[in-house]
Amino acid sequence: MKNKFVWFSGVLTLLITELTLSSCHAPVDTPPAPVSMLSDTSDVMADYGESRVKRLAEKLRNSRRETTHILVMGDSHTAADFLSGQLRTMLQARYGNGGPGFVSPVKVPGNRYSHVNYTQASGWRLETSRRAQDAAFTLGGMIATPTTPDNVSRITVTDGETALRAQALYRSAGNATLRVGGNAVSLVETHGGWALSPAVPVAPSFSVSLKGSGTQLAGFWLTASPSRGVIVSALGINGAQISMPDKWPADWPGTLKRLSPDLVVLAYGTNEAFNASLVPDIYRQDLLLQIRKIRLAVPEAAILLIGPGSSIQHKDATGCRQRQSPVLKRVIEIQKQAAREEHTLFWDWFAFMGGDCAIEQWAVQGKARPDLVHLQAAGYREVADGLWKGLRPVLEP
Incomplete structure (x- = not known):
């Protein structure tokens, strides 16, 4: 498109027909907006006409x-x-602390939150969509089912916020009672779907127990009271690819709508780059489909794609080209194409780190782990700082 220039320039198991994609495509409110250039970030952050950032910026103000x-x-x-x-x-x-946001119902092995801890958990069975298949999975891919009448778990919020409200994302085959801290919350039958329980006040550390057969939890929505500030919910699954939401068949877009995000960040791509059987066309179609599902569920939310960072697939190979995944840059280019087509934001993590095999230098500097895929805490802090520097001109023009 002639009037679009770069601001910070830049599985499905079967092939999806263009007709199917078109049926999932939410119309764009306005044509792609003209963009301006910042030379120091021109290869890292790009806005491909994401008109919803104006609303996002206004909310932050x-x-x-x-x-x-x-x-x-x-x-x-x-x-x-x-x-x-x-x-x-x-x-x-x-901008202020809005609370922890959406978190898992109990501790998930291999996962962590920077601001929430789990202790004293007993009498629960946890399923995650990392490996399990369950038609009940919804957004986040977690299900906690009580296995004993005296089940209990304790959630402790460590971010300093003292006045909190809690709601459980639950489903129930009948009436049940959820005890959250000192509150007894009545849960009604959800007829197979997922619902948010009534909000109740909780202390920064509170216990959870559930009474009632056929009742499960998929997460907790924890917010500051009164409502204010910023919430950043982290829904990560080890090994996940953009196709992961396909394993959440129980209306994950409906759950997303209930949580009402103002910005949805899709931070996938690392595992696609390590997928030797990746079919680029299928990957592109699946990425577009997930973006369009999000647009339909929360049409006022802005979307940001974060490309994969630098990584090494074959450590013992001789040259950089041989050590790096042969499809890594192809994955990044597909994400950029999808961002252009769907008019989203795109942040190039790979370029920010320095491009080809840059993670090796980050490891020498103590900022990357020996697996040459993940970063040390200092490395992630540097990346987050870079992401904020790219976002700030968008959110505070």
Whole structure:
């Protein structure tokens, strides 16, 4: 398109027909907006006409009296909550603490939150969509089912927020009672779907127990009281690819709508780059489909794609080209194409790190782990700082 220039320039198991994609495509409110150039970030952050950032920026300006929700969906980088956690810290320091956001119902092995701890858990069975198949999975891919009448878990929020409200994302085959801290919350039958329980006040550390057969939890929605500031929810699953939401058949877009994010961040790509059987056309179609599902569910939310960072697939190979995944840059280019087509934001993590095999130098500097895929905490902090520097001119023009 002649009037579009770069601001910060830039599985499905079967092939999906263009007709199917078209049926999932939410119309764009306005044509792609003209963009301006910042030379120091021109190869890292790009706005391909994401008109919804104006609403996002306005909400942030009013953060003292309303909440802005940023929801990050991703792979192991998000599951560790280092990158998203540092972004949360910076945004909350600037705009106020809106609370922990959407978190898993019990502790998930291999996952962490920078601001929430789980202790004293007993009498629960946890399923995650990382490996399991369950028609009940919804957004986040977690299901906690009580296995004993005396089940209990304790959730402790460590971000300093003292006045909180809690709601459970649950489904129930009949009436049940959820005890959250000192509150007894009545849960009604949901007829197979997922619903949010009534909000109740909780202390920063509170216990959870559930009474009632056929009742399960998929997460907790924890917010500050009164509503204000910024929430950054981290929904990460180790090993996840953009196709992961296909394993959440129980109306994950409907759950997303209930959480009402103002910005949805899709931080996938690392595992696609390590997928030897990746079919680029199928990957592109699946990426477009997930973006369009998000647009339909939360049409007022802005969308940001974060490309994969630098990584090494074959450590013993001789040259950089041989050590790096042969499809890594192809994955990044497909993401950029999707961002252009769907008019989203795109942040090039790979370019920010320095391009081909840059993670090797990051490891020498103590900022990357020996696996040459993940970063040390200091490395994630640097990446989060770079992401904020790219976002700030968009959100504070």
